[in-house]
Amino acid sequence: MRGLQWSNAARLLDRRRPAHEETQASSAYAAGLRLGWRSLKGIRHVSGFLLRHSEHPAGFAALFGAGIVAILLYGMVSTPGETAPTQGSETTSAPESEDIPADAPQSAATAPQSSNTPAAMMANGTASGAGETFTLKSGETLIRLLARAKIANGDAHGAVAALRDIVDLRRLRPGQDVRVWRTVADSRLNELRLRDKFDAEAVVRRSGDGFAGERSTIASLPVTRYIEGTINDSLYLSATKAGLPEPVLAEMIRLMSYSVDFQRDIRVGDHFEIYFERQYAPDFGDVAEGRILWAGLDLGKRRLEATHFVDHDGMAGYYDENGTSIRKALMRTPVDGARLSSRFGKRRHPILGYTRMHKGLDFAAPRGTPIMAAGDGVVETAGRNGGYGNYIRLRHNSELKTAYAHLTRFAKGIRRGKRVRQGEIIGFVGSTGRSTGPHLHYEVLKGSRQVNPLTLKLPPGRTLRDASLDLYREGRHRIIADIATIKGRDTLTAETEQTVIALAGR
Numbered sequence: 001m002r003g004l005q006w007s008n009a010a011r012l013l014d015r016r017r018p019a020h021e022e023t024q025a026s027s028a029y030a031a032g033l034r035l036g037w038r039s040l041k042g043i044r045h046v047s048g049f050l051l052r053h054s055e056h057p058a059g060f061a062a063l064f065g066a067g068i069v070a071i072l073l074y075g076m077v078s079t080p081g082e083t084a085p086t087q088g089s090e091t092t093s094a095p096e097s098e099d100i101p102a103d104a105p106q107s108a109a110t111a112p113q114s115s116n117t118p119a120a121m122m123a124n125g126t127a128s129g130a131g132e133t134f135t136l137k138s139g140e141t142l143i144r145l146l147a148r149a150k151i152a153n154g155d156a157h158g159a160v161a162a163l164r165d166i167v168d169l170r171r172l173r174p175g176q177d178v179r180v181w182r183t184v185a186d187s188r189l190n191e192l193r194l195r196d197k198f199d200a201e202a203v204v205r206r207s208g209d210g211f212a213g214e215r216s217t218i219a220s221l222p223v224t225r226y227i228e229g230t231i232n233d234s235l236y237l238s239a240t241k242a243g244l245p246e247p248v249l250a251e252m253i254r255l256m257s258y259s260v261d262f263q264r265d266i267r268v269g270d271h272f273e274i275y276f277e278r279q280y281a282p283d284f285g286d287v288a289e290g291r292i293l294w295a296g297l298d299l300g301k302r303r304l305e306a307t308h309f310v311d312h313d314g315m316a317g318y319y320d321e322n323g324t325s326i327r328k329a330l331m332r333t334p335v336d337g338a339r340l341s342s343r344f345g346k347r348r349h350p351i352l353g354y355t356r357m358h359k360g361l362d363f364a365a366p367r368g369t370p371i372m373a374a375g376d377g378v379v380e381t382a383g384r385n386g387g388y389g390n391y392i393r394l395r396h397n398s399e400l401k402t403a404y405a406h407l408t409r410f411a412k413g414i415r416r417g418k419r420v421r422q423g424e425i426i427g428f429v430g431s432t433g434r435s436t437g438p439h440l441h442y443e444v445l446k447g448s449r450q451v452n453p454l455t456l457k458l459p460p461g462r463t464l465r466d467a468s469l470d471l472y473r474e475g476r477h478r479i480i481a482d483i484a485t486i487k488g489r490d491t492l493t494a495e496t497e498q499t500v501i502a503l504a505g506r
Helices: 007-015 019-047 057-075 118-124 142-148 153-164 235-241 246-256 466-488 494-504
Strands: 132-135 177-182 189-197 200-207 210-217 221-230 271-281 286-299 302-310 316-319 339-342 345-348 355-358 361-364 370-372 377-384 390-395 400-407 425-428 439-446 449-451
Touching (some): 153 189, 153 210, 221 286, 221 466, 235 271, 246 286, 286 466, 302 466, 377 400, 400 425
Antiparallel strands (some): 132 177, 189 200, 200 210, 221 271, 286 302, 302 316, 361 439, 370 425, 390 400
């Protein structure tokens, strides 16, 4: 059984839950689901034979029955002190990010059971009293936040001094949560936790008459998510409505930009699919987006695929269904979501008023829209250039260069001689120089002559062969099989569904 939809059990129970009970039961119900997930995680750890959910479906099926029972038994009792995420409605085959993971873990390497969680520390006496969360306000220092939390001034300064050794406090921003634990008797600060990364936090604990700080790893689980949808307006809007996180969407657009002109090739009714990794932190109930495993676009009769693959030599990339790299020397579009407002060729100049050769493409976009390097290269020029305004020219190889004009500003660190990677942000759309409004003027130079970027023929990318191709086909087959199972919703057997109904008492 592949691509397990963990939210199916939740939906099955919710369909049988009277409306007046939902608010009262939702917290305990969601907490039970999360605790059940942890129980199942432990069972999977003991089994020891599930290496990847797509490689050993039978093993996972054998464990799933026990896991769902654990989920339900936990879910039908109220669990004090266990805060769970709110169950949300679903518009795709995957749950909202606050839910228990929708798809089976990509790896069986389960996260370690941390003994440094607040709950564990309360249990073993390291911390006492109720933990509280305070959010850093605009213009507020950490000392002032602790004063607002009614922490004694001496404790506040001691804790911040210890924290300064392990965290760059200058990087703290409004909205940062700080958790504090105090002693029951006199409310003295006993522990402070500041999560500055998804998978790590800074911990300060009372040590004798002072405080000691250390870094602590936050346990997380690798999971996968699949989303598909039909394009009704633009890819960006349709994918966002389907629940695709913006960082993943931006990466998908970048991958497809090698072969797709997003202004001319996308039509209403086209279809997209994406299967990607994410990390789930059970103790916090949130997720971090990971890499794309597979993406597909159906553009009329044209089918595009991109599958992630790591070769024997450790080289990672994305390949089409035939094992040819989708990566080309230059991207088709160096700016996302822009409208092609002027093509290559002769035209009447909007300012000068006479016909002249337009030696590039103009992309209309809001001021400040990021501009990406069309390919790997070296900055040859970055500065003011007459009617071009703020101007960047990149040298990609002995033959190809690209130029970007009318920028409002350059990205940090962009200067002559700097190496840039394909897709790296190098500047932002503006209207400097001879320009009638915010847009990017984009040129491709072959030798010293501008050529039409839309008709330029670029050599195909790397093609896998022999053992590498066999390994790629095997991995791609597993991913496609996982997706097919998820799409078919064949994730709970009839026997398991009957067990769910019986245990739920509905």
